[in-house]
Amino acid sequence: MKIMIxxxxxxxxxxxxxxLKNQDFEIVATAQNGLEALEQYKQFKPDVMTLDITMPLxxxxxxxxxxxDVDDSVxxxxxxxxxxxxxxxxxxxxxxxxFLCKPFSDTDLADALEELVEDLN
Amino acid sequence: xxxxGLIVFIDAIANYFTSTTGTEAIVGTPFLAKDVTEYxxxxxxxxxxxxxKKGSIVFSAPSRMMCRVVQCxxxxxxxxxxxxxxxxxxxNTVSGNARREFGENFNITVPITIKGKPxxxxxxxxxxxxxxxxxxxxxxxxLIVNLEDS
Numbered sequence: 001m002k003i004m005i006x007x008x009x010x011x012x013x014x015x016x017x018x019x020l021k022n023q024d025f026e027i028v029a030t031a032q033n034g035l036e037a038l039e040q041y042k043q044f045k046p047d048v049m050t051l052d053i054t055m056p057l058x059x060x061x062x063x064x065x066x067x068x069d070v071d072d073s074v075x076x077x078x079x080x081x082x083x084x085x086x087x088x089x090x091x092x093x094x095x096x097x098x099f100l101c102k103p104f105s106d107t108d109l110a111d112a113l114e115e116l117v118e119d120l121n
Numbered sequence: 122x123x124x125x126g127l128i129v130f131i132d133a134i135a136n137y138f139t140s141t142t143g144t145e146a147i148v149g150t151p152f153l154a155k156d157v158t159e160y161x162x163x164x165x166x167x168x169x170x171x172x173x174k175k176g177s178i179v180f181s182a183p184s185r186m187m188c189r190v191v192q193c194x195x196x197x198x199x200x201x202x203x204x205x206x207x208x209x210x211x212x213n214t215v216s217g218n219a220r221r222e223f224g225e226n227f228n229i230t231v232p233i234t235i236k237g238k239p240x241x242x243x244x245x246x247x248x249x250x251x252x253x254x255x256x257x258x259x260x261x262x263x264l265i266v267n268l269e270d271s
Contacts, residue, residue, distance in 0.1 A: 008231060014203075054231060056231050081213055081214040085225075103137045
């Protein structure tokens with residue numbers, strides 16, 4: 001299954017990449033803001049995305065909208081420190097499939113991704 | 122900002138270390154400071170706050186602490202670039218988690234990060250600047266909370 005990782009933090013991108021090494025995901029792209037993510041999405045068409053919200057140039061909420069306009073089949077797991085209900089509801093309404101709060105452990109991420117793809121396998 | 126509003130930041134920074142490293146941090150009693158320069162360590166992340174509150178959240182930590190956190194995350198590279206990024210990410214996470222208390226109108230910027238100890242580090246002219254000391258792995262960092270109602 002193809003996955004793309006979007007976060008403005010290099011350490012978070014590296015941590016997710018490291019964690020996915022032993023799982024059934026092929027990391028096809030990483031991006032550090034929404035604009036990069038949109039370009040990479042069009043090129044690599046991942047099945048799944050992890051997506052931060054607070055990013056420069058284009059934030060995660062705008063990115064969900066832009067990607068859903070291109071293809072609404074991708075499953076987006078929002079991974080964000082913004083824990084208020086309004087952000088969560090807004091992201092889900094726009095098309096996000098799951099939400100994981102930062103900070104997260106390896107187990108938290110594995111469980112969230114498993115839930116995200118459980119009916120795709 | 123009153124001291125009772127600090128609980129969300131104390132919980133957030135404690136949770137950060139536990140979730141990310143698997144080892145608990147000891148969060149000390151917050152205290153007021155006028156000059157924050159002496160609480161600035163090797164790497165500092167700064168988040169600007171607007172909306173329902175205004176001011177900034179600052180996390181400052183020594184290089185050795187950031188190296189150890191990166192290693193606890195299972196990452197081998199501890200270049201300066203990674204340490205700068207991490208200190209910003211800690212600050213972003215703690216600030217974002219504060220929305221649990223302050224709601225969606227607690228707006229946060231993307232982090233600015235700096236290396237080293239400037240001679241004068243001024244956060245703003247807001248009167249109440251709280252220092253929250255953090256001890257983790259026998260190393261000391263500081264969370265600086267500098268907020269007032271808009």
